[in-house]
Amino acid sequence: MSGNTLGKLFTVTTFGESHGPALGCIVDGCPPGLELAESDIQPWLELRRTGTSRHTSQRQEPDRVQILSGVFEGRTTGTPIGLLIQNEDQRSRDYEKIKDRFRPGHADYTYQQKYGFRDYRGGGRSSARETVMRVAAGAIARKYLQERLSLTIRGYLAQIGPIRLEPKSIDTAYDNPFFSPDPSRLDELEQYMINLRRDGDSVGARVNVIASGVPVGLGEPVFDRLDADIAFAMMSINAVKGVEIGAGFAAVEQRGSQHRDELTPQGFRSNNAGGVLGGISSGQDILVSIALKPTSSIIIPGQTIDVSGNVTDVVTTGRHDPCVGLRATPIAEAMLALVLMDHYLRHRAQNGDVRSTTPIIPAQAP
Amino acid sequence: MSGNTLGKLFTVTTFGESHGPALGCIVDGCPPGLELAESDIQPWLELRRTGTSRHTSQRQEPDRVQILSGVFEGRTTGTPIGLLIQNEDQRSRDYEKIKDRFRPGHADYTYQQKYGFRDYRGGGRSSARETVMRVAAGAIARKYLQERLSLTIRGYLAQIGPIRLEPKSIDTAYDNPFFSPDPSRLDELEQYMINLRRDGDSVGARVNVIASGVPVGLGEPVFDRLDADIAFAMMSINAVKGVEIGAGFAAVEQRGSQHRDELTPQGFRSNNAGGVLGGISSGQDILVSIALKPTSSIIIPGQTIDVSGNVTDVVTTGRHDPCVGLRATPIAEAMLALVLMDHYLRHRAQNGDVRSTTPIIPAQAP
């Protein structure tokens, strides 16, 4: 109930701090019989890993995942899957300086006030390091959804600071350190990041995620709507400040005659809904967009107070990402996978398997 | 598990359809000893009620709430509070025409596919009528939060179609049918709505909600963050397509040196965070903004299919709101109250009462 569990039927409970000995999670509710090995999870961890380009934190964590339970002779057994990743490259001394003061824009102040004290080393539990287990758990969901429903999830960097990127080639997004879907703009991104690091500053970003092949019917009205659970999952990612489904905030200026997605026997004519109507998937692509704030740990001095309430300032050295949005794509993909997996099982509980439903119109309009 | 319960410690479970005999809810987890009567709930229902101006649906529902349990001699007993509201102005015959066809942009299609059939009368469970119980339950949360923590929640219409409204006088928002926070623009809004209705069309809107007096420390990292639960609650409201906390999507273009809210002994210098850091309330105002799509039930004909997959078109007569955003303010306020109430109880469970915490800096910076 302290909030470290995600999902209701496919649940992920995580533990671990940035500079503790290890991070781990328990995935409960995975159907039995799924072929699963560490090698199914490791590639997704690689996508999220730091230290692989000069534009991310230089902390070197191998992020080798171990499956400790729930798999027998290469298949899931239906019992909980325990996952563990050792921390290997902590440098806690970097954080002595901020032990007694609060970084503006960081969780330092709220953790201190909520709990009375805090693990200040690397941000403790509030660190983005925590997201490694989300990606690990998400990998299991992705594999299941892919194999059973041919459902795929792909994301990309849509904007960083002033630079907006068009999804010209989403398939290439994994091939560059920015997750840019437009290969023609890599030099521009490279130069932007070099300048940003030189300034000692950070910047915000927008990441888009798309799920294709989602069966019609997932989502529970009225509270546990599919889009509500997506909003929850996305906003639970460190640094996220906004979530949109489909047209999102553009819907504010749309008229009904324009926003509504007309239906034809061949499919919907548009996708302003972002694949969700009344909280239930329509069979169209699920379209999600999130806003990530700029990292608060920067080397430009900022005014703050210490734990006694005295005026001071703070400079964050240590190793940090100048744009957390750069590594957010695999995390957001994982969160979407976890939500869809949970709702697939929920649907199956109440309605039997979606695979037996013949949609009136094709799931994916051309 | 079919998603009709909100909250974990202060839970609201609702039932009821647009044209059924009644709607109701059970509020479980209300602390004992709160003075409570129907008259504490009724004013909030009035704010949300249809038929009070010509710019909303003309359905005339008195929305008289009955407390059926959980209150004894004027005070809550700690046992579940049962609330009931009778439906009195159903006109189901209006819906015979859409019985076998799907309104574009509406939940008709997804309900039909998920459940195999649907209650088509007035949208059944997918109707905005369902939100009446949210407002009723929210009224109990608001009263408790006000009395115990002096916490207040106020919202307003921030934008409708192209018209953006500044929060010049939030206190007057309840006094006009648009929930406009700027009394100088009521004529403009009136004329806009008249034109919209004349066109037979609908339009989107943006609503902002602010919670003041929130104690520092509410929210559970890492998944059940306060902002994640707010995003969930807001996205669960009919027609909502986007949610922002604080700077929201503006954070995408901000630099870290600009976004971070510096701390002084007198309080934070800005509120880009929207009152939440690391998923935990900072003591600043909670700032939430939501996008509502235009109503799908309009009289401009739209192309669609029928339940057999044949091409047809649809015109929605009946009584509908041309802009659901106009009545969304009290609903969004109620949802924010419910989330804060739940997290207040969660905090109290793990940490003891927040009232004993002395924040290092004042909760509300000047």
Added chain:
Amino acid sequence: MSGNTLGKLFTVTTFGESHGPALGCIVDGCPPGLELAESDIQPWLELRRTGTSRHTSQRQEPDRVQILSGVFEGRTTGTPIGLLIQNEDQRSRDYEKIKDRFRPGHADYTYQQKYGFRDYRGGGRSSARETVMRVAAGAIARKYLQERLSLTIRGYLAQIGPIRLEPKSIDTAYDNPFFSPDPSRLDELEQYMINLRRDGDSVGARVNVIASGVPVGLGEPVFDRLDADIAFAMMSINAVKGVEIGAGFAAVEQRGSQHRDELTPQGFRSNNAGGVLGGISSGQDILVSIALKPTSSIIIPGQTIDVSGNVTDVVTTGRHDPCVGLRATPIAEAMLALVLMDHYLRHRAQNGDVRSTTPIIPAQAP
């Protein structure tokens, strides 16, 4: 979270006090398409109803249930089912005398201490009247389980005070006011109850419940075992002090070679397990036995204290059951139905439908 919800996928949330205006519940998670009317629920309420023989409380409640939502054109829609029963025969003045004192053996003292005050009229929320909604909700589960799985549930009075009854004719248990499974002993029971009432005393009882046709595979190790959830559900019934599955406490003196139920291709050779192995149903009959304490509301004076802690005594007049065990059979049956329904849906979520599983041995051994 205040504990008024039962189940995880098929959830029942109840409200209502003994002398309030009404009792109600919300059944969430019922699969769509089940034919359902008030007439499917009413007969079970009749079985539990007071005032139908001279051996129960003489309170005359018609217990007419209303379905307020979730059913359209005679079938469940998949949305929450709201049920309501009005209270009609309250006599609150009977309780003025115990307003300020605690009946020994009753919840008066603990409610007062937990909540600071209590609704003393008829026991308020702690009254056995609360169980009426369990029976109503259970009726829906029973109908579904019967129709989909041919699963049936039957209970009977196994013992009252010193009188032990053999299950000679379980089918006749509903036909007599004692739920006796042995028609030859009705006179003896009649005379026993007459004497008990004449003494102004009450007595305990044992009730057995059997579920037949349970598919193999229901139940989730390691905590949410089928038997653990049954124990929970049974112990949550007012007055229950003990629960046994299969051999129960007799297993203490059994040897392993005697207790274990050997398997043959035709089925198990015995049923000491009571149909549950490792927390999962085996396909055998589920055998449950519960102990109910004697009613605390009796007219024999008892020593107690008042709310100020002063010595006093108490005599409970009003209308009470001299043996709550006499009406417990339909309640215990309902609880077992609710647990099995919930686990059936849970199983379906993770494993797909049990109907596709071919058990290695027949579900019911001869």
Added chain:
Amino acid sequence: MSGNTLGKLFTVTTFGESHGPALGCIVDGCPPGLELAESDIQPWLELRRTGTSRHTSQRQEPDRVQILSGVFEGRTTGTPIGLLIQNEDQRSRDYEKIKDRFRPGHADYTYQQKYGFRDYRGGGRSSARETVMRVAAGAIARKYLQERLSLTIRGYLAQIGPIRLEPKSIDTAYDNPFFSPDPSRLDELEQYMINLRRDGDSVGARVNVIASGVPVGLGEPVFDRLDADIAFAMMSINAVKGVEIGAGFAAVEQRGSQHRDELTPQGFRSNNAGGVLGGISSGQDILVSIALKPTSSIIIPGQTIDVSGNVTDVVTTGRHDPCVGLRATPIAEAMLALVLMDHYLRHRAQNGDVRSTTPIIPAQAP
């Protein structure tokens, strides 16, 4: 939702199989500030450990627990506590013989049917080895309850086969391998176990657990009663077939005038209720008694079938406890601690801290 989480506010989620690389758990919801080290947990694991007398399984597991998160500078931080114990003495080859056949009385058959296949090594997830994490998590709850409420929990062996033991000296129960509360009967127990092992058979047992110092007011009516949650927790322990609170099944033959515990200003005059009235703790000792069935893994041949449904027999060699009841005391104590901890936090959420409640009568009657 696959049932590997216990509790609602103080939650314990476990993973691990008998012969997997490790077992672990995540304890979420522990209040911050509790002093905690491995040395607080280890002694309880020692009490449960096998191989310490000749009357238990001879598997030699050091059961060294590691705290991987949630503790900083010796105190809990309010974030999840990850615990890990490596398996070191697996002998999986012992189980090749039962790979394709079902031990009567064991979970082999139901796991195979539920999941389609099973980890047969040492019983996989159904092994009593799983309980090691219950004891580890329970140790944290016990420490908190002891320090904050001076609440203590003690259990003992009350019966093994035909031998009934009186609680003459509960404090000595930890000092002998049988958890006997009567030191005068250790020789008798020793001889009984020697004979049992010589027979190659196993036997059932009864274990009693007592919680003292429980504040009045814990427990949530109507479903999540304190006694219902205790029944759930106890029945979830491997091999448990019955649970009693207070008088338990003896209440069947009691009269109301005898069963009710009269109140005096000095306390209750008896404790037939077992410390729970109306599902809420009364301040008296909580009295729980459980029945454990005899181990199914014995060397006396039993008739069974193989996975193809053919007749065969089975002899279980390997290392097994001839009476699981002998090691059940620390497990049952841990489960009771976990339930009380959870309900303490639940109470605190709704009602504020129990410590501020002055009970009308002393918590512990003389």
